[in-house]
Amino acid sequence: MESANRMKPAELSPYIVSSLIEADVTEEDLVGFVEAVKPYGFPSLAVDLPYIDLLNRLLAGTETRTTTVSSYPLGGMTTEVKIRQVEYARDHGAYDIDVSMNYLAIKSGDFESAAEEVRRVVAAAGPLKIVMIPQVAILTNEEKARTCEALLKAGCSTIKTASGFGWKTEVEDVVLIKRLFGDDIEIEVSGGVRTTNDATALLAAGAARLHTSKPFQVMGVDAEPTYRKKEPA
Amino acid sequence: MTMQRSEFAATIDHTYLKISSGDGEIRRVCLEAEKFEFASVAVFPVAVPLSAAALEGTGVRVCAALGFHLGTYPPELKAHEVEDVIRKGAAEVDLVMNVAAAKAGRWDLLKREFELFRKAAGECIAKIILETCLLTDAEKTRACEIAKEAGLDFVKTSTGYKKGATVPDVKLMHRTVAPQLEVKASGGIRSLDDALAMLDAGASRLGTSAGVTLMKAFEERFGV
Numbered sequence: 286m287e288s289a290n291r292m293k294p295a296e297l298s299p300y301i302v303s304s305l306i307e308a309d310v311t312e313e314d315l316v317g318f319v320e321a322v323k324p325y326g327f328p329s330l331a332v333d334l335p336y337i338d339l340l341n342r343l344l345a346g347t348e349t350r351t352t353t354v355s356s357y358p359l360g361g362m363t364t365e366v367k368i369r370q371v372e373y374a375r376d377h378g379a380y381d382i383d384v385s386m387n388y389l390a391i392k393s394g395d396f397e398s399a400a401e402e403v404r405r406v407v408a409a410a411g412p413l414k415i416v417m418i419p420q421v422a423i424l425t426n427e428e429k430a431r432t433c434e435a436l437l438k439a440g441c442s443t444i445k446t447a448s449g450f451g452w453k454t455e456v457e458d459v460v461l462i463k464r465l466f467g468d469d470i471e472i473e474v475s476g477g478v479r480t481t482n483d484a485t486a487l488l489a490a491g492a493a494r495l496h497t498s499k500p501f502q503v504m505g506v507d508a509e510p511t512y513r514k515k516e517p518a
Numbered sequence: 519m520t521m522q523r524s525e526f527a528a529t530i531d532h533t534y535l536k537i538s539s540g541d542g543e544i545r546r547v548c549l550e551a552e553k554f555e556f557a558s559v560a561v562f563p564v565a566v567p568l569s570a571a572a573l574e575g576t577g578v579r580v581c582a583a584l585g586f587h588l589g590t591y592p593p594e595l596k597a598h599e600v601e602d603v604i605r606k607g608a609a610e611v612d613l614v615m616n617v618a619a620a621k622a623g624r625w626d627l628l629k630r631e632f633e634l635f636r637k638a639a640g641e642c643i644a645k646i647i648l649e650t651c652l653l654t655d656a657e658k659t660r661a662c663e664i665a666k667e668a669g670l671d672f673v674k675t676s677t678g679y680k681k682g683a684t685v686p687d688v689k690l691m692h693r694t695v696a697p698q699l700e701v702k703a704s705g706g707i708r709s710l711d712d713a714l715a716m717l718d719a720g721a722s723r724l725g726t727s728a729g730v731t732l733m734k735a736f737e738e739r740f741g742v
Contacts, residue, residue, distance in 0.1 A: 308588045308614070309652045311622040333590040335618075359537055359586050361562025363606070366599045373595060389564045393540030423538040450679075 292485045294325075294504045300488055302352055302473070303500040304331035304449075310513075312339060317512030319343045322500055329380065331496065333357075334370060337377040350380035355406075358448035360385030360420060364402045368409045381414035383445045383475075383496075388420060391428060396435040403439035416443045416473060422452040429458065430465055437469060445496060447476030454478075456490045463491035481505045521717075524555060526736050529713075529722060531581050531610075531702070532729045533560040535678065541568055548572035554733050558610055560725060562586065563603045570607025581643075582608035587679035589614025589647070593631040600638035610643040611635075612702075612725070614677055617649050620657045625664060632668035645672035645702055645723075648691075651681035655690060662694035672723065674702035682706025685719045692720025710735035 303325075305318045315336055322330065331352040332340050340351045355370035356362035362370075367384055374382045384406055390398040407415050419432045436444065444462075446454040454476040462472055474487050475496035484495050484503050501509040532551040534544065544565045551559045552573065558581040561569050569580045582603035585596060593616070600611050613635055619627040635644055646665050650658055665673050673691050675683040682705020691701045703716035704725025713724055713732050726732065 306588065306590075308590060308617040308649055309621045310590075311618050313622070333588070334595070335590060335592055357588070359535075359562065361535075361537065361564050361583070361586060362599065363563045363566075363602055365602050366563065366595070369595050369598055370591060373592065387564055388537040389540060389544075389562075389568075391540075392538065393542075420537065 290485065291481055292488065294481075297481070297484055297488075297504060298325045298327060300484070300493070300495050301325070301327045301500055301503060302329045302331055302494055302496045303327050304352075304496055304498050306331060306333050306354060306357070306498070310336070312336070314513045315339060316343065321510045321512040323347070323349075325500065325504060327500070328494070331383070334373055334377075337374060337379045341378055351378070352381050352383065353379045354383045354448075356385040357383065358385065358450045360388045360418065360448075364405055367402070367406055371406055371409045371413065371415070375409070375411050375413040379413060381416055382410075383416045383418055383448075385418045385420065385448055386432065388423065391419070391424065391432055396431050399432065400435035400439040403436055403441050407440045414443070415441050416445050417441050418445045418448050418475075420448060420452055421446045421454055421458045422476065426461060429461060433462060433466055433470055437466070442469060443471040443473065445473040445475050447474075449476045449496065449498065452476045454487075456486050459487055459490040459492050478503060521740075523733075523736060523740070523742060527555045527733060528557050529717065529724050530554075530556045530729045530732065531558045531560045531612075531704075531723060531725045532556040533583075533678070533704070533725050533727045534565075535560070535562060535583055535586065535727075537562075544568050545572055548578070550730055551578045552576045554729065556729055557723065560612065563599065563606070566603050566606045566608050579609040580607050581610040581612060583612050585614035585647075587614060587677040589616055589649070590618065593627075593634045596631065597634040597638040600635060604639070604642055608642065610645065611639055612645045612647055612674055614647045614649065615661065617652050620653060620661055625660060628661060629664050629668065632664055632670060636668050636670055643672065644670045645674045646670050647674045647677055649677055649680060650675045650684070650687045658687065658690055659694050662691050662699075666695050666699055670699060672700045672702045674704055674725065676705030678705040678725065680705070683716060683721075685715055688716055688719040688721050696720065707732075710739060
């Protein structure tokens with residue numbers, strides 16, 4: 286992407302979901318995080334299940350929504366547990382939830398089981414928006430296509446490409462899914478959204494949302510604010 | 519080293535926590551565990567039914583790896599998940615603890631989580647994963663004490679997705695929980711020397727994906 290085409294921060298911010306999801310995130314960390322990202326007016330912030338209530342309180346009166354996650358980031362939990370997590374998120378008033386798909390079914394070529402899980406998750410969601418994570422980095426192009434087909438068939442039309450944590454999404458992944466499914470599938474990208482250039486290229490390829498744990502870097506802020514205590518001391 | 523080959527094998531939880539392959543790999547790992555007579559095969563919940571079927575009658579147990587790798591969801595949901603995997607064939611459960619609660623000094627939350635874990639696991643072996651690389655020594659000690667009070671079976675060092683077990687951590691944990699609880703070392707155990715150092719430091723169980731390599735090295739060094 287030519288730097289002349291690089292999007293400006295104000296153009297980017299409506300597409301950014303800023304996440305704070307790590308094992309050791311405390312309430313104090315979350316308060317600092319929300320304070321630091323508030324000025325950007327991102328459409329959504331992503332936190333783990335136990336922080337939905339606190340984030341909803343911190344975001345009261347703003348346009349920013351609460352995103353949460355299920356079977357995250359590895360997708361190894363059973364359907365029953367994913368459903369419990371979805372119900373929890375629904376009951377606590379999250380706006381949407383990113384659910385890692387059954388990688389074992391997909392990698393075993395069992396797309397019917399993968400679809401059946403999505404059907405059950407969607408059925409449990411109520412007003413909660415379901416976003417399924419196929420984890421494109423571990424899939425062949427054929428598996429990406431068949432997974433997206435299974436999703437659509439099961440009543441889910443929004444994906445988040447990856448969970449991050451080392452699983453990267455390539456611009457080519459977005460291009461492929463866009464070419465095969467057009468506007469039928471809304472593509473949120475996660476995994477490797479780290480710079481303004483990354484963001485610009487992914488949006489140009491057709492991404493609708495970009496998830497990042499590096500919002501300041503993506504927004505081109507030189508000095509990243511410190512909002513977390515570094516431990517262990 | 520006075521340990522027999524079979525005793526060494528029985529310390530190993532043959533671990534397969536990759537998400538990039540299908541049923542075939544799970545079956546292969548189960549066959550390896552049967553052949554070498556490992557303590558268990560450690561897999562994600564989604565692979566528990568297949569592993570239980572593959573290991574039936576072999577004496578190798580199914581160990582379910584729960585909460586991977588962040589351990590951040592509410593204790594009631596964790597307890598439900600423990601019951602779910604046991605129903606599906608797990609005999610042992612390794613659960614990632616709520617690290618954030620420890621970082622915030624919310625020991626009451628940790629106590630509740632561990633108690634619910636014990637109750638949900640019933641007679642099955644309950645191992646709580648501390649993710650030691652994120653904790654101070656004081657936090658590790660406190661978590662071990664709470665695990666002991668809750669009557670869990672093992673304290674385990676790491677998920678393997680971050681920095682792994684260290685000898686000083688295993689010693690600290692063993693000192694704190696023995697003899698009531700055992701210690702499982704996991705993460706970064708790649709060589710026979712790594713494995714023996716962990717056992718020497720007080721671990722009685724090793725979580726590793728290098729089990730086959732370790733057995734071959736053990737046989738070479740000590741004879742079959």
